[in-house]
Amino acid sequence: MKAGFVNIFGKPNAGKSTLLNALMGEKLAIVSPKVQTTRHRIKAILTEKDYQIIFSDTPGIIQPQYKLHEKMMQSVKNALEDADVAILLVDVNDNWEENDTLFSGLKLKVPAIVAINKVDKADAAKVQEAINFFEQKDYAKKVIAISAWKGVAYETFFKPILEFLPEGAPFYDDSESISDLPEKFFVSELIREKIYELTQDEIPYHTTVLIREFKEKLTLTKIVADIIVQRESQKMILIGEKGKMIKQIGTLARADIEAFLDRKVFLELFVKVRPKWRDNDMQLKEYGYGI
Incomplete structure (x- = not known):
């Protein structure tokens, strides 16, 4: 082995x-x-x-x-x-x-x-x-x-x-596992990917995603996520005119998340402003960058 x-x-x-x-x-x-x-x-x-x-x-x-x-x-x-x-x-x-x-x-x-x-x-x-x-x-x-x-x-x-590759015993016993990261991580990444696809300039680089709720119910999984940005102007761009942009991000992300989880998903997105979060140790840790 x-x-x-x-x-x-x-x-x-x-x-x-x-x-x-x-x-x-x-x-x-x-x-x-x-x-x-x-x-x-x-x-x-x-x-x-x-x-x-x-x-x-x-x-x-x-x-x-x-x-x-x-x-x-x-x-x-x-x-x-x-x-x-x-x-x-x-x-x-x-x-x-x-x-x-x-x-x-x-x-x-x-x-x-x-x-x-x-x-x-x-x-x-x-x-x-x-x-x-x-x-x-x-x-x-x-x-x-x-x-x-x-x-x-x-x-x-x-x-x-x-x-x-050296000889040795497997590091992970479960042969079905394909990652050591939780499903929530991949869900947040799929939402972030849609922001990269749909927005331009500095928006993708000033944005991160925080999963606030991830509940598996009988017929679907309920996911509530915050999209974090640095400025109010970025929030307005992500929401879009009459909510068009945030709806598009949610629709595309939900389709990919359902394919990844192999079940129906209810996805709710909010956009929140956190100035200079990329230089804030506490916020970086909260958003999963503290390790």
Whole structure:
């Protein structure tokens, strides 16, 4: 039996969340073309007969500008410390030198696999050039080319990981569990994803979601959530004219939440202003960023 932590690192928008979802065959991490969508470390547990891999999606590595960013980078640091194998994800169309600098700066003490992503959006010569570039790097034990959006195969992805994964007993006994995070976390993330999809400019980055009520009733699950913003003007945008925007967010989020929970959902959303919440330790802890 092989078991261990395989943690995914990379720049914002490298495709880490898309990769995690492809690996699990389930939508655990929200996805958006906007940068800094992932704020938490999301662990996904994959248990098979001969191995258990705990994958971690981590926030894109950035220079912190406020306390929320610091919390995000702390989760990256924690993932660096407990990794058994590191997946270093790079967009084939991104600057390879910048990614090399970032990967070198991680000072990894575990085997690393460089996964060159989005190869469906580049010609074969460019992909091979990227492979050759990263194969020269000391931190790269193996280099593979993938398209996370199209899915990953055992031979190209899981087999190289298992070469480096240590032998040991499973960390999680329940073979049905796919994450150590509660359902409430994923519900809040699905609501936040709709805000990223439907709003522009600074709104997504100034917003978080707090689940205030999560009750499983006989025929449905009742969910009450607060959408937290920093300014009154942002609240007005999220509510929209005659409540149009908040209704649209709720309708789309409810559909995804029902698919995730596999049951009917009653979803009620409120928008609340909390000035400078991204720099307030107490509020960050309340909103789930205090760990």
